[in-house]
Amino acid sequence: MKKKLFKIIGPLCMMILLSACVNKKEAVDNNENAEKKIFVVSSFNAMTEFAMAIGGDKIEITTIVPSGVEAHDFEPKAKDMKNMSKADLFVYNGLEMEHWAEDILKSIDNKNLVVVEASKGADLIKTSKQEGHEHGHFDPHVWLSLKEAKVEANNIKEALVKIDYSNKSYYEENYKRFEKELDDLKDEYESKIKPLQNKTFVTGHAAFAYLCREFDLHQYSVEDVFAEGEPTPQKIKELVSIGKEVNLKTVFTEENVSPKVSETLAREIGAKTETINTLESEGNYIETMRENLQKIYESLN
Ligand SMILES: [Zn+2]
Known part of the structure; x- marks a missing residue:
């Protein structure tokens, strides 16, 4: 009986020992890969x-x-x-x-x-002359x-x-x-945005020209394409009048670009504020683009 048991357990032990060896070897390999x-x-x-x-x-x-x-x-x-x-x-x-x-x-x-x-x-999309003068031409x-x-x-x-x-x-x-x-994602929002009448939105800095080209949208912004140019009272007045003209319901705010100005603007127009993410300092790409597109879509409805 004991002999028989050993016959079963013996090879089993060998197998466990062997597999432990293999595991160890794999772990070493993984480590090497990690490095x-x-x-x-x-x-x-x-x-x-x-x-x-x-x-x-x-x-x-x-x-x-x-x-x-x-x-x-x-x-x-x-x-x-x-x-x-x-x-x-x-x-x-x-x-x-x-x-x-x-x-x-x-x-x-x-x-x-x-x-x-x-x-x-x-x-590429060209920048305005003034922006291009201080920064790049695109x-x-x-x-x-x-x-x-x-x-x-x-x-x-x-x-x-x-x-x-x-x-x-x-x-x-x-x-x-x-x-x-x-x-x-592009197909989904192309068919959602296409039938809309109003395609204008206002945001913190002019980051969305490429998105606008893609979806036939139009952006206005508090700051320029390089997130510069503290808005003058004249500029704010202009944005307020555009906002009222297109019956803007939402002004987008960006965390790092003039959020206070966007909030003031929204108050003046009688619009609400909503955050938008340019992906410059955070956010999963697909998720954030989907959120951005959905927020823009809702703001235009
Ligand atoms: Zn930017």
Whole structure:
């Protein structure tokens, strides 16, 4: 009997021992993989969102503009330089969204760094003469178009494939999935917004030109495209009269751009305020774009 029991338990023990060995080996492998993750530094939230959508668990990412901080005026800190000097990939939007990017890239010593200017190849919108004089000649808010977001995500995908060719199909599948989410969202709101009569909305800074082009909308804003230009009394008067003319029901406020002015404006017009998120310093991309579109849609009804 004892012998028989041993015959059963013996191999069982061996199996447990063996599987423990295997588990240990797997754990070591996982550890090695974890260490091999591609280290990505991204300039601000929307770039991080795109990089994460494509890079998934193959990347480790850090974002330069902290959550909740105004992105246009931001200056990188010493720790950002340090991160960039050991990163595999740097993702930025370009078009003067990151006025500091070129200087940093010149000053760091990292020969292996792959740099992606995500807006490359996008269908750009020109800025006004005055804005263009002080900043870039193009509106940087490319990521706020669902169509141009694909261009940015695709540029990031190409860079990841270049760095990590063995996972090419992983990045491509992620891109395809993300592309479909963007297309679906665009289709859904195109058919909702198209029949509306009123297509004008007012927001904190002129971030939505690309979204407006996509959905045939029109934006007015308290601050300009680079979130500058404290509104003059004249400008506010103008916005109040536009708001009354189009029977505006909602004035959008952005957390980091003149929220008080937007609130005053809403009071003057007799409209309510609603938050809108430019994805410059926080928010999941698809979720936030859906919320933004839904809020704009409701405000126009
Ligand atoms: Zn902006």
